[in-house]
Amino acid sequence: MVSDSASGAGRLGVVLAALLSLVPVAEGGDEGVGRAVTLFVAPDGNDGWSGGLPAASPDRSDGPLATLGGARDAIRRLRKAGAGASTPVTVQIREATYRLAAPFVLEPQDSGTSEAPVTYEAFPGERPVLSGGRRLTGFMQKGPVWECAIPEVRSGGWYFRQLFVNGQRRPRARIPSEGFLRVAGTLSPPREKSGFIFRAGDLQAWKRLQDVNIILMHSWETSIHPIKSIDEKACAVEFTAPLKEWWTIGYWEKEQRYYVENAEEGLDRPGEWYLNRETGILRYSPMPGERPEEAEVIAPVATELVRLAGDPDAGRFVRHVILRGLRFHHVDWSLAPGGASSTQAAVEVPAAVMADGAVGCAIERCEVAHTGGYGIWLRRGCKECRVAGNRLRDLGAGGTRVGEAAMPPSDVAESSGNLVDNNHIFDGGHVFPAGVGVWVGQASRNRITHNDIHDLFYTGISVGWNWDDAPNRCHHNAIEFNHIHDLVKGLLSDAGGIYTLGVSTGSVIRSNVVHDLWPYDTPPFAWGIYLDATCSGYLVENNIAYNTMSGGLMYNNGGHEHVIRNNIFALSKRFSLWPFWEKRPNQFHHNIVLLEEGELIVSHAGGSLDERRKAGESLGVWDHNLYWHAGGSEKLRFLGRTFPEWQGLGLDARSQIADPRFVDPGAGNFTLRPDSPALALGFQPIDFSKVGLYGDSAWVDEPRSRP
Numbered sequence: 001m002v003s004d005s006a007s008g009a010g011r012l013g014v015v016l017a018a019l020l021s022l023v024p025v026a027e028g029g030d031e032g033v034g035r036a037v038t039l040f041v042a043p044d045g046n047d048g049w050s051g052g053l054p055a056a057s058p059d060r061s062d063g064p065l066a067t068l069g070g071a072r073d074a075i076r077r078l079r080k081a082g083a084g085a086s087t088p089v090t091v092q093i094r095e096a097t098y099r100l101a102a103p104f105v106l107e108p109q110d111s112g113t114s115e116a117p118v119t120y121e122a123f124p125g126e127r128p129v130l131s132g133g134r135r136l137t138g139f140m141q142k143g144p145v146w147e148c149a150i151p152e153v154r155s156g157g158w159y160f161r162q163l164f165v166n167g168q169r170r171p172r173a174r175i176p177s178e179g180f181l182r183v184a185g186t187l188s189p190p191r192e193k194s195g196f197i198f199r200a201g202d203l204q205a206w207k208r209l210q211d212v213n214i215i216l217m218h219s220w221e222t223s224i225h226p227i228k229s230i231d232e233k234a235c236a237v238e239f240t241a242p243l244k245e246w247w248t249i250g251y252w253e254k255e256q257r258y259y260v261e262n263a264e265e266g267l268d269r270p271g272e273w274y275l276n277r278e279t280g281i282l283r284y285s286p287m288p289g290e291r292p293e294e295a296e297v298i299a300p301v302a303t304e305l306v307r308l309a310g311d312p313d314a315g316r317f318v319r320h321v322i323l324r325g326l327r328f329h330h331v332d333w334s335l336a337p338g339g340a341s342s343t344q345a346a347v348e349v350p351a352a353v354m355a356d357g358a359v360g361c362a363i364e365r366c367e368v369a370h371t372g373g374y375g376i377w378l379r380r381g382c383k384e385c386r387v388a389g390n391r392l393r394d395l396g397a398g399g400t401r402v403g404e405a406a407m408p409p410s411d412v413a414e415s416s417g418n419l420v421d422n423n424h425i426f427d428g429g430h431v432f433p434a435g436v437g438v439w440v441g442q443a444s445r446n447r448i449t450h451n452d453i454h455d456l457f458y459t460g461i462s463v464g465w466n467w468d469d470a471p472n473r474c475h476h477n478a479i480e481f482n483h484i485h486d487l488v489k490g491l492l493s494d495a496g497g498i499y500t501l502g503v504s505t506g507s508v509i510r511s512n513v514v515h516d517l518w519p520y521d522t523p524p525f526a527w528g529i530y531l532d533a534t535c536s537g538y539l540v541e542n543n544i545a546y547n548t549m550s551g552g553l554m555y556n557n558g559g560h561e562h563v564i565r566n567n568i569f570a571l572s573k574r575f576s577l578w579p580f581w582e583k584r585p586n587q588f589h590h591n592i593v594l595l596e597e598g599e600l601i602v603s604h605a606g607g608s609l610d611e612r613r614k615a616g617e618s619l620g621v622w623d624h625n626l627y628w629h630a631g632g633s634e635k636l637r638f639l640g641r642t643f644p645e646w647q648g649l650g651l652d653a654r655s656q657i658a659d660p661r662f663v664d665p666g667a668g669n670f671t672l673r674p675d676s677p678a679l680a681l682g683f684q685p686i687d688f689s690k691v692g693l694y695g696d697s698a699w700v701d702e703p704r705s706r707p
Contacts, residue, residue: 132305213225328369
């Protein structure tokens with residue numbers, strides 16, 4: 001009689017033998033040198049098989065593996081059995097939905113080499129999904145809503161904050177269904193950050209009050225607050241924890257906007273839902289035409305799908321792993337008992353795909369969708385990685401992050417030399433509206449190129465994380481050939497198509513197209529290129545920014561030592577430029593500025609000329625620029641001065657006021673006609689044909705096909 005352990009050992013030996021048979025023997029007898037191994041994962045696979053076949057053998061004695069974890073473990077066994085790190089390994093995943101309750105984790109032992117990477121990719125022509133969600137069934141029609149009992153919720157083993165029906169995000173019950181409520185007043189110190197006074201009737205002591213959240217709208221951020229108590233008589237609400245940011249309630253707007261989420265009493269609009277944590281009952285108000293027996297209803301279980309788990313501080317790295325052609329869907333967000341808020345850019349929010357200590361790794365041609373936070377984050381100590389050709393959509397926050405908010409203490413802990421290229425990032429900010437398309441913090445020598453970023457509620461690309469001249473690690477970054485458009489959308493404010501912070505020596509903003517940034521009106525700020533808070537050291541050239549609320553270019557608040565040349569700033573509603581007086585002057589030359597309304601320069605950017613000069617400050621070098629107002633040259637004022645008076649300050653001596661002769665600026669065509677006076681001033685025509693996505697026509701045209 002054979003024992004179970006002996007039988008298990010025998011099966012393992014059979015599998016190992018099958019695995020080793022996959023490793024070809026090169027000429028000369030060296031095993032696995034430069035020769036590739038392919039493993040397969042399929043929905044009808046078995047992690048006890050070798051994985052060497054794309055489908056099960058006729059007698060079902062061998063075939064594909066069943067899970068990514070099974071494939072990872074098979075590669076580990078191959079390596080231990082002698083395949084060696086010089087053997088390239090590819091795991092091809094057959095089309096299916098693979099449910100993950102926890103992230104798929106790759107560690108340093110799962111690394112490849114530059115010549116022999118480890119690749120997890122879609123089987124050719126197929127589109128597998130790695131889903132952190134679970135399909136809900138058993139819905140019953142109860143009046144106007146559907147109901148589904150979920151025992152794991154009732155027992156306390158599961159609670160979700162997102163729901164997707166037929167591939168579309170559905171909002172939690174909201175009060176009001178559209179628009180906002182308004183703060184009526186603040187609480188007395190020291191509780192001024194712990195709640196507020198509401199208008200009579202706006203809030204009430206709802207059932208399951210501990211599950212209800214208040215979402216406050218600040219200028220460039222939002223905060224989420226669980227409720228401690230509601231006093232209907234005093235019209236006072238108190239949070240479980242005070243707002244932790246430096247601003248107070250009512251700081252940006254006395255009657256601050258807010259709304260209520262996840263009160264069952266607010267379930268009054270098609271598409272909304274409510275989950276009762278106590279009873280485990282999910283109630284959903286269906287959209288027209290939806291039927292409970294036909295709908296695919298997905299609720300997320302996981303808050304993360306993939307983790308490259310290196311430890312750069314300990315010198316342990318995940319090297320040369322590639323994720324290609326996979327779809328990562330359905331990731332939830334979590335909420336601490338005290339709520340959630342960030343200084344800016346939803347910087348505390350994690351991502352569906354996380355990487356620490358990744359070197360030479362790549363995420364290529366994947367899709368990340370239906371997330372509760374960011375899509376991809378190369379967080380700590382990630383070097384020479386690529387995030388390329390991906391689609392990131394339906395995002396709880398933003399798209400891709402590189403680096404950290406806190407300055408890494410060492411070079412090895414810094415994320416540097418990474419590439420974020422040719423990605424389509426859109427439809428974000430559904431939970432955290434301040435999410436950014438691409439965010440880079442305390443990280444150097446990264447390139448952000450050829451991305452199309454649109455339909456977010458805040459900034460497109462944000463680089464830097466210092467509000468002063470203190471040392472930081474953001475330098476020699478390049479932001480080039482990106483198409484950034486249709487942002488802010490009246491919800492937040494003080495945003496930028498491209499937004500930068502801090503000392504940024506050697507960094508470049510080049511050949512980007514930025515347009516249509518329309519913020520909320522308090523404050524009414526949204527700039528095409530926004531060099532904020534003592535930002536310095538940028539070369540800004542060959543960009544175009546148009547159709548913005550507050551201007552094409554802003555470098556207020558201490559911006560210094562920038563070179564801004566050969567750009568087009570056009571068709572802003574309120575202002576075109578916000579320059580800064582500095583002892584370390586900037587350069588502004590060979591630019592074209594076109595207005596149809598508003599002012600050329602923010603009026604309070606000047607101050608007293610005598611005081612500025614006495615302090616040794618200057619607006620810098622301005623020359624060879626072309627200015628034009630469609631309503632006539634008399635509408636142009638340079639800090640309240642006429643053009644000759646402006647030139648009398650030593651500025652724009654060889655600049656002109658003249659029609660630049662664009663082909664069709666109203667349609668976004670800023671090609672210069674041959675008789676443009678800008679050409680005589682030395683302006684170099686900008687080729688915008690290379691801006692945005694590249695590749696096959698379907699990929700390039702994808703952003704244009706969005707509604």
